[in-house]
Amino acid sequence: MNRLKKFLGGLYATYILLLFSATVIILFIPLYATWLFKEPYRNRIFVTIGRGWMAVFMPLIGCPMRRKGLENFKAGQTYVLTCNHNSFMDILVATSSIPGSNKTLAKKSMGNIPVFGPIYRLGAILVNRKDEDSRKQSYIRMKEALHQGIHILLYPEGTRNRTDKPIKPFYDGAFSLAIDTQLPLLPSVLFHTRNILPAGGFYAWPHAVEYHFLPPIDTKGMTRDDIPALKERVFNIMLAHYVAHEKTPPTSR
Template structure:
């Protein structure tokens, strides 16, 4: 990376962060007011405001979003969405652009950040992955969330993919949840978010994002014995679609 590009990338990263924070502060009171309501109204309010936030944010930082495959979401049906994870930008795009209302699973430490933490907790079920009881409670909360008609948006790679492979190996959680709750699982692929915020350093670049939802996979009648096969099937579908690239 040449010096001029590095400088421009850092300036853009500063603009990206500044504009994000400014919009957050403008929407702060309405977002905080979501805590006055019970679920699922609380999450519906958060997602509505989040979509406004991203509608004002992503295009004006040079990152327009193209969304495809929303026809796979049937009215009245709740889903587990399995999405790839390459960048911090994934959360901004996936949470706001997934049809219907959704929650994700996130690190408990993020919920303690001043000002931002309460907003983060609106859209996420928090978990301390080092604590067995916290993991157990988060799983119960995810099942309850699905029962309320709220999709669970999960990243089966666990953390951002910093490798050269299309996907990291998947954990079982998303597939256990889908099978235990007997809801379909929707494979979803984000393209180009890694180009916006690459791993490591204070640097960013504008880029168009494509968010694809693939046909859902039914889990009715499956048991936990089917987790390995389901996980492999979803992994192969997502990997093959990612390798093809946005069409």
Template sequence: MNWFKNVLGRVYAVYGIILFVLTMLIMLLPIWIVSRLHDPRKTRYFLILARGWMAVYMPLVFCPVRRKGLEYFKKGETYIVVCNHNSLLDVPVTSPGVPGGNKTLAKIELAKIPIFGMMYKIGSVLVDRTSDKSRKDSIDEMKAVLNMGMHMVLFPEGTRNRTDYPLKSFYNGAFALAIETGRPIIPGIVFNTRKILTPGKFFFAIPHAIQFHFLPPIETKGLNKNDLPALKDKIFVMMWEYYGQHAAALA
């Protein structure tokens, strides 16, 4: 039956890509119009469009997204949201899934991709990881995003987790930003995106419901750089344990 599953997985992948392209063509004009605005209006309007787009697209590909823990986002407060990263699907799940205006941190190379580049320029702080100046400037830009009343959504694992473990080790950046700005951190955990896009399989996908859960915020006011390792470890353990407790039930 493996051959049958492989065929179905590739047929489904074709269906998903065709539907994505068709819906994207519908969204291009309004997204282009929004791209002419200035922040924070530009990002907020873009996310309204993205949420509407994904609210239609994800159920049509049989991958509805269900969220839990939205009550942790308090009106008027801005957060640094740290999420696990298992799949290319994580970005269209997390950016629209985090309530309110938000931006992600993305590689500058993504801005060069036709059409997608326009979206990344709107919804992301872009960084050239080979440039010390760009990395420093990106920190200032993320602080500016927070000061505009928007959240920063970051993947502290850096790259997609292709291991068999719930998480890869975290980098310091998200936690250093939280300490420097005094913003609380909300851990976010995405379940099942790896089941949809199986690592190591090319042009293959399987539909599955997605869960996006938020954990209670962790305050960072009063912390300094010496507290960074403990803060990072605390959130890593929180996310690891939550994933371990709920992954089987949500599979």
């Protein structure tokens, strides 16, 4: 990377950070006020506000969002979604793009950030992955959210993909959850968030974002013995879709 682009990328990252901070402050009261409501209404209001927030924020930073495959969501059906994970931008984009109420699983430490932390806790079920009891409680909370009609979005790679591979190997969590609840699993694929905010260093660059929702997979009748096969099937579906569409021009729907 030449020095000029690195300098401009640093300025752009500063712009994103300042604008994000300003919008968090502006929306803090209405977002925090959603704590007055019980679930699932709390999440429904939160996601609605967040969707409007990102509809303004993303174009302002030169990163319009485009979705494809919304027809794969059936009205009244709750899903466990899987998504690839490349950037801190992923949660902002995915939460605001998924139709209907949704939550994700996230690191507990993120909930301790001043101002942003309480808002983060609204859209996520927090877990300390090093604490077995915390992992068990988060799993129970995810099942409760699904029972309330709230989609659960999980990143089966576990952490951001810092490798040169399109998608990292998957953990079992998302597939266990879908099978245990007998709910359909809906693969989804995010494109270009790594171009905007790559891991490592204070650097960013504008780029359009695409989020593709793929046909759901029915898990009725499956048991935990089917986890390895289901995990491999979803991995292959997401990998093939990512490779096939990564370099294509953005499309809108």
